[in-house]
Amino acid sequence: xxxxxxxxxxxxxxxxxxxxxxxxxxxxxxxxxxxxxxxxxxxxxxxxxxxxxxxxxxxxxxxxxxxxxxxxxxxxxxxxxxxxxxxxxxxxxxxxxxxxxxxxxxxxxxxxx
Amino acid sequence: xxxxxxxxxxxxxxxxxxxxxxxxxxxxxxxxxxxxxxxxxxxxxxxxxxxxxxxxxxxxxxxxxxxxxxxxxxxxxxxxxxxxxxxxxxxxxxxxxxxxxxxxxxxxxxxx
Numbered sequence: 563x564x565x566x567x568x569x570x571x572x573x574x575x576x577x578x579x580x581x582x583x584x585x586x587x588x589x590x591x592x593x594x595x596x597x598x599x600x601x602x603x604x605x606x607x608x609x610x611x612x613x614x615x616x617x618x619x620x621x622x623x624x625x626x627x628x629x630x631x632x633x634x635x636x637x638x639x640x641x642x643x644x645x646x647x648x649x650x651x652x653x654x655x656x657x658x659x660x661x662x663x664x665x666x667x668x669x670x671x672x673x674x675x
Numbered sequence: 676x677x678x679x680x681x682x683x684x685x686x687x688x689x690x691x692x693x694x695x696x697x698x699x700x701x702x703x704x705x706x707x708x709x710x711x712x713x714x715x716x717x718x719x720x721x722x723x724x725x726x727x728x729x730x731x732x733x734x735x736x737x738x739x740x741x742x743x744x745x746x747x748x749x750x751x752x753x754x755x756x757x758x759x760x761x762x763x764x765x766x767x768x769x770x771x772x773x774x775x776x777x778x779x780x781x782x783x784x785x786x787x
Contacts, residue, residue: 570715594774605679605765605778606718650717654774662733663776667717 565589568651568666577675581638585651585666588632592653592664595627597636600648600668609649610636641673677702681766681779687787688753688760696751696782698766705771707749711735712763712781721764724749753784761785 568585575581583597594613598606610625612618618625624637634653638645651666679700688694700707709721720733724743738757743749749768753760763783767776 566717568717596774598778603763603781603783605681605767605780607778608775611775652718662720662723663718663774665718667715 565664566651566653566666569669570667572670572672574672574674575641577641577643577673579641579673581636581641581645581671581673583636583638583649583651583669583671585634585653586632587634587653587664589655589664590629590632591655594654595625595634596652596663597623597625598650598652600650602647606650643673643675646672679766679768679777679779681764681782683782684780686782686784688784689787691755693752693754694760694784696753696764696766696784698749698751698779699747700749700766700768700777700779701747702768702770702777703746704768704777705746706769707743708767708769708776709733709739709741709749709751710765710767712765718765721751
């Protein structure tokens with residue numbers, strides 16, 4: 563079993579839709595959870611960062627962490643064509659090796675006008 | 676502007692050849708990393724370095740080598756021992772033990 567599971571999609575939605583992206587994980591020691599956005603052939607950029615369980619909101623983006631279910635989500639409201647990208651979840655335990663992020667495979671999202 | 680610069684953007688390797696990918700950062704970050712990205716497989720850690728003159732193997736270090744002689748620079752050499760080098764290579768850095776990684780724009784390596 564992989565440490566982090568993420569449905570690769572592709573996911574295609576119309577402009578204005580609410581998008582839900584999800585990851586599950588197996589290591590209960592993970593405490594730090596991140597979502598990266600990656601445009602085609604570019605480096606990933608950090609989108610959301612959360613610690614432990616709960617919700618975090620930033621503009622149109624909301625990250626949720628449910629540690630009891632080992633499940634994290636990213637919601638995008640009022641999706642725009644510019645949101646079309648691959649979204650990678652990542653997580654780690656601060657007690658683990660420095661920089662040892664565990665990444666999901668990424669979900670490819672297309673928002674059409 | 677502060678950031679991470681990877682070069683070249685595209686690189687081609689012949690059979691039996693070693694090639695070196697450059698990564699330079701001016702963020703004054705202590706830690707630097709190399710990840711490999713294959714289609715549909717996510718990112719896999721090759722090597723990382725916490726401080727100058729020190730580096731550690733990641734999950735897929737075989738066929739790769741690195742050096743960290745300067746804080747700003749962390750070059751990756753893909754040796755002839757790496758039999759399947761075609762991939763998108765990403766360099767990243769972070770402040771100390773901070774989990775927030777900043778990535779470069781990547782190098783696409785292909786085999787001729």
